Ligand SMILES: Nc1ncnc2c1ncn2[C@@H]1O[C@H](COP(=O)(O)OP(=O)(O)OP(=O)(O)O)[C@@H](O)[C@H]1O
């Protein structure tokens with residue numbers, strides 16, 4: 001369990017935390033819908049796409065729309081849990097407020113029925129995390145990705161929200177790439193009410209880990225998540241060592257509170273490395289805004305020729321020409 005949004009905040013004991021992790025594993029129930037089973041009337045399971053602590057996401061056939069959809073529903077043991085019901089209602093609200101070409105869209109939500117769920121468009125493509133694990137991505141693929149994600153994050157900020165969980169697992173590499181999972185997206189006016197660190201440990205900005213030390217969570221926190229995501233996408237590894245899940249909220253648990261990011265390898269063009277490092281500056285006020293990231297990346301991306309795979313070979317023409325003279 002890497003998410004923090006639940007039990008793991010200041011003052012918990014190691015034994016208590018381990019007991020929670022064990023209890024979490026034991027109680028995390030699955031619907032186990034077989035292919036063709038009705039998730040709800042008119043929506044039939046095709047296959048399980050994934051899931052976290054609270055939800056399962058199924059590829060499903062929708063009879064009425066005559067189309068594939070993604071049904072994201074509360075796990076069976078949580079359907080009557082008021083906190084979980086609140087959370088799915090919050091996600092539905094965020095999805096309604098945040099409609100953008102680089103963000104997943106929601107067709108409808110059933111929040112009051114026996115199986116509270118969201119019907120999302122089905123995004124056909126691998127998760128960015130899967131691509132990183134299997135093949136890695138090159139700078140010519142990174143630039144359009146950075147542009148889409150920074151545009152989405154600027155839009156989220158302009159609508160007075162924060163996503164708070166930007167990471168490769170929450171990016172589907174459809175065309176264009178899309179940011180998913182608004183399960184912890186929060187209105188800016190409510191960030192101070194977040195009860196415990198919210199997000200995924202390795203991707204959380206210092207102010208998400210410890211607002212008392214680093215100031216308020218805000219749009220700059222998502223820019224940090226973008227920085228970690230781009231860093232991992234281009235290098236295959238994370239900028240900070242893994243924290244100790246059993247440690248209290250400190251540098252041991254969140255190395256990003258104390259350490260500087262590891263330098264990127266020399267295979268990453270210097271301007272790209274500088275931009276990623278700028279997103280990973282500890283003081284949120286010193287990071288570029290998402291719009292500034294987009295403005296920096298746009299001319300680079302515009303210089304990319306039409307995608308012709310042969311040109312993207314390591315050592316190929318494109319690799320040499322985009323950052324010529326820098
Ligand atoms: N609209 C979609 N189209 C295609 N796949 C999706 C879609 N939404 C979710 N998925 C798949 O389901 C997985 C879980 O969805 P999501 O991240 O929204 O839920 P979660 O329970 O909050 O997950 P986690 O806690 O692991 O972040 C995603 O990683 C992705 O593989």
Ligand SMILES: [Mg+2]
Nearest residue numbers: 052169170181
């Ligand atoms: Mg997710």
